[in-house]
Amino acid sequence: MLDTLPKLQNTTFPALNRDKLTTVQVNLGYRCNQQCNHCHVNAGPKRTEMMSQEVIDDILEFLRLQNIQTLDLTGGAPEMNEHFRYLVSQARAMNIHVMDRCNLTILEEPGYEELAAFLAEQGVEIISSLPCYLEENVDAQRGKGVYGISIRALKRLNVLGYGIEGSEKVLNLVYNPTGPSLPPSQVELEQDYKKQLKEQFGISFNQLYTLTNMPIARFGSSLLSKGQFEDYMQTLRDSYQSSNLSTVMCRNLISIDWQGYVYDCDFNQMLNLPMQLGTNRQPRYHVRELSNTDFNKQSIAVLEHCYGCTAGQGSSCGGALN
Secondary structure (H helix, E strand, O other): OOOOHHHOOOOOOOOEEOOOOOEEEEEOEOEOOOOOOOOOOOOEOOOOOEOOHHHHHHHHHHHHHHOOOEEEEEOOOHHHOOOHHHHHHHHHHOOOEEEEEEOOHHHHOOOOOOHHHHHHHHOOEEEEEOOOOOHHHHHHHHOOOHHHHHHHHHHHHHHOOOOOOOOOOOEEEEEOOOOOOOOOOHHHHHHHHHHHHHHHHOOOOOOEEEOOOOOOHHHHHHHHHOOOHHHHHHHHHHOEOHHHHHOOHHHOEEEEOOOOEEEOOHHHHHOOOEOOEOOEOOOOOEHHHOOOOOOOOOEEOOOHHHHHHHEOOOOEOOEOOO
């Protein structure tokens, strides 16, 4: 896989500092039952990196001492970590809001038949990737048959109360462009999704998040191999909106990798750009070292890929910024 990091290091992106830390995003491992073209984690069925219970206990202690409000679980397929349910139940016992970035197809895998019911019982918010409401586009990006499995999973979640008006069980969907372009208007695309999924399948959901593909890992490598990297980066730079700087996710979030090391965001994690604190430039920090750290006003590591979060309507783990 081609490395985009050398092309991202010479940057004019403005300096950023963190505000109050409210959210911890945890990558539970790179194993996934899918292997998507746009995946910035380079996850897949053959990956073996998975978080241990020891590290999970370190994270739970960090959540408690830092009084964290939201735990955002990702992967790979986070549910494939054998300690997934332990982490979820322990965090919910502390009244922490838990979000599961679920690829939907995992709910249909053998051995995971009771997963949807567990998520509903724990009151976990589900954020699911469905890169289009058209079958051919989803299968082209995520693999043949993925669309049909995803639709079955969404129907199952609706039966459990997810995405239904008046229910507290939240189901949000995620859209990624299929190529090197910015997402369309989140508001307008959400209307299209809701209309198409309701009319065709009777499916309901809460919100649609549009995410910009980041020029790193598998997607970045694809851009380089096709000679599209520089054009895509120029699109991101030309679409930069300074107003997005105040609401980018790294202002209130840190990212923890499967070994327990801490980063300013999930994208920096994939580029191996560890968090730095003050003037102490040690190679990297483990979450167990930072339980009593004040993250407010700490600097955030930025490179050229940060234009991906500030281009156009903006992009974060919670969708568009404006």
